[in-house]
Amino acid sequence: MAGKTPLAPAALLLLLGGLAGIKVGLDGMPRAKIPGAGIVYLPSGPAVKAAVFGFSSLTADVSYVWAIQYYGNTAVPDRRRHFNRIFEVIADLDPNWMDPYLTAALIAHHDFRDPELALKMYDDGAARNPEAWIFPFEAGHYCQLYLRDYERAKSYYRKAMDLPEAPAIARRLFANAAFKTMDYQTSWETWREVYETAPDREIKKIASNHLYNIKASVDIAALNAALERFREIRGRAARRLDELASTRLIAAVPKDFDGKDYLYDPKTGEVKTAVIPWKR
Template structure:
C-alpha cells in the first residue's frame, strides 16, 4: 500500500521534470538544425569503391540527404549561402557519378540550381552528363533547351535542344512547335508555365513542388497580362501606360494579385514583370 503511494508520489514529482527537460531538448535540437552547416562531399572516385555493389543505395541516401539539407534551410527561413549551394552541387555530382541513370537528381538540379540559385551552367553541366546515359529521355534536352532560352537568352541553342527532345521516344507533341516558337519569338511567360508544369509533374519532394507551384501561379498571371497588353496594343496602336489601364479599358475586371506580393509593371517591349521578381518575402515576425 505505502509502496504504491510512494511510487505515485515519485512519478508526480518526475512528471514536471520530464516536460521541462523535453522542452529543453527540443529547443536545443531546433537550434542545432538551424545552424547545421554544409557537409563534406566524399569524391565519387572514393565513394564508388566504398559503396561496392550498393551504389544505387548510396545514391538514394545521398539524394535524400541533399533534399533534407535544402528543406531544413527552407523550413527555418534561412537563405542559402554560396557554400551551401556548392555543397548541393557537389552532392548532385557525386550522386550522378554513382548512378548516372538515376533521373531524380537531374530533376532536382533543374528545380533548384536554376530557379532557386541561378547556377545555370552547373545545372546544364549535370543535365549534359545525364544525356550521355539517359539517351532516350526527352526531359533532359528539354530542360537544357529551356535553360538556354529562358535564363541564358540563347534562343537558337534553346530551340536546338528542344528539337532534340522532340525527336526522342514519348516526347510531347507540342515540342516541335514550341522549339520553332522559341526560335522566332523568345521570352514568353507561356513557355515558362509549360515548362514548370513538366518539372512539377516529375517532382516528388513536396516542399520543392509547393515552391514551384507558387512560381507557376505567378507566371500564369504574368502570361495572362502579357496577352492583354498585346491585345491592347493591337486595338489601340500603343502599349498601356500602366497595368491599371487594362481595367479602365475593359480588358479585364480586376488586376490579378502577384502571389509574391509585388506590383505588375509593363516594360517597353510589352512584357510584364513584377516588383517582387517572384521571390518569397520572409515574415518579419517569424523570419520564415
C-alpha cells in the first residue's frame, strides 16, 4: 500500500489512549461478553477520519489488522452483524487500499457462505477504484467457479479485460463465459481476436481449439434441427447428411473448422466431430 505515513507522537498517544479506554471498558464487563465486545467502540468511518488528524492510512492499517483478528476469533458471537460497518470504516479511511475488499470477500464466502455479500465487497472495491482490474476479474472468477453463473461472469470479465494492466487471460475467460451462455457470436469474435494477437504458439493453439469448438457447436445444432425436420417430413431418419441438402433443409453440409466432415450415425441420429476439439 502506497502513501503510508509514520505515526506522529501525538497521534500515537491518541491511539494508545483509545486502546486503553477499550481495555478499561472491557475489564468492567462480564468475561462471557468479552469476545468481540470492542466493536461497540468503533465509530463511523468519517468520524474516525476526522479524529485521526490526517493519519487515515495508518488508522486503516490498524483497523484492518484488528478486523482480521476479530474475524479469526471463532468465540465472537454473530460476527456477521457488524461486517459491513467494519469494512466500510476501513474503506472510508483508505479507499484505494485493495487488500481489505479482497479479504472481506473471502470472509463473506468462507465464513458466511454468502455469495451476494462477497460480490458486494468486490463491487465496493470497484466503485472506489474504477481503474483497478482486480475487482471485476475476481468477481467474474467467483461467479464462474462458485456460482456457475456465466452470464454474470461474462459481465464482470468484460469490465475487467479492458482496464489498464488487465492480464490477457481476462479476455479469454470472457470469451469462454460467452460460449457458456451460448453467445456464440461474441465468443467467436473474441477468440478470433485472441488467435490473431496471440503472443506465442501455445495461446494460438488454445484459441484455435475454442474456435473449432464454437463452429462445431453451431454446426451440429443446425444439423440436429435439420435432421429432426427431415424426420417429420419423410417419416424416417436421414441415411446421410447430404440428404438434408438435397431436400433443401440446409444449403450445404458444413465442414468443421479444419475442413473435415462431421460424423453421422443414422441409427442413433448422433452428429459429432471427427476429433476431440482439445486433442486436435
